[in-house]
Amino acid sequence: MTCAAFITMNPGYAGRTELPDNLKALFRPIAMMVPNYALIAEVILYSEGFESSKTLARKMTQMYKLCSEQLSQQDHYDFGMRAVKSVLVMAGSLKRSNPHLSEDVVLIRALRDSNLPKFLTDDAVLFGGILSDLFPGVTIPEHDYGVLHSTILDSLVKRNLQPLPSMTKKVIQLYETMLVRHGVMLVGPTGGGKTTVYTILADTLETLYNSEIKKATPSTSQ
Known part of the structure; x- marks a missing residue:
């Protein structure tokens, strides 16, 4: 009495298929409307x-x-x-x-x-x-990423890579995407820089984390 089963069925949606008739007969259909x-x-x-x-x-x-x-x-x-x-x-x-x-x-x-x-x-x-x-006439001021941007450049140089604006932009875009999306996937052709983007972001965040740890830890001298 306290349990119910629901099946979401939308055949036109990617990855969804029709229910078999013998299973469909056991459930009461409910029509859904397109959300506003x-x-x-x-x-x-x-x-x-x-x-x-x-x-x-x-x-x-x-x-x-x-x-x-x-x-x-x-x-x-x-x-x-x-x-x-x-x-x-x-x-x-x-x-x-x-x-x-x-x-x-x-x-x-x-x-x-x-x-x-x-x-x-x-x-x-x-x-x-x-x-x-x-949005006619609206100009967007450039966002200053400060220490994040400078640390990305340092991470690229440490790996003997050219700090191209396009690469630093992609690293920042990946970081911002990960802040708002649960699942993130890098797609692109072979040699497009997918591995470089996520390794540079990992290096950057690790460097920033370690620098914050050092700031928070008081130094003692004897």
């Missing part, structure tokens, strides 16, 4: 402390709609509810850490930082165009 992304985004933005949530939510859902229609079809692209939720969580943390920034800039930064790392080069240009169309 704009309303969900609006409520979450309000809960994260945004004031112009209605406008921002509408622009955000429109952006994801345009991306799904205009960008190339890739297996790792995701414009569903999971992607929307991760952007909203990132926007909330950015707003709390940068209360002086306008809400437009905060949301654009969240959209850019959570989506750009997974786009191909050509799609990244299209994505920038969509953002500028939805």
Whole structure:
């Protein structure tokens, strides 16, 4: 009496298949409706402390709609509810850490930082165009990563690698993606730098951790 079984069945979704008829007959079907992304985004933005949530939510859902229609079809692209939720969580943390920034800039930064790392080069240009169309006249100040950026450069030099801006950018993008997503995968061609990116990030975080330990440990002299 206290136990119930539910089966989520969505045959059009990636990785899902139809239930066999003999099993389907044992369960009562329940119809599900497509979620209202704009309303969900609006409520979450309000809960994260945004004031112009209605406008921002509408622009955000429109952006994801345009991306799904205009960008190339890739297996790792995701414009569903999971992607929307991760952007909203990132926007909330950015707003709390940068209360002086306008809400437009905060949301654009969240959209850019959570989506750009997974786009191909050509799609990244299209994505920038969509953002500028939805948020005309809004300029985003460059974020200063300070000690993280300098430590990445040191880690590259220690491994006898050229500290190219594209490589440091990818390391920072991987770090920011790992802050908001539970599962992260690096995809790309052989020799594209996947192994280098995650090893440099590991070196950087280890160096920063050790330096914090040294700062926290008082030195004693006899």
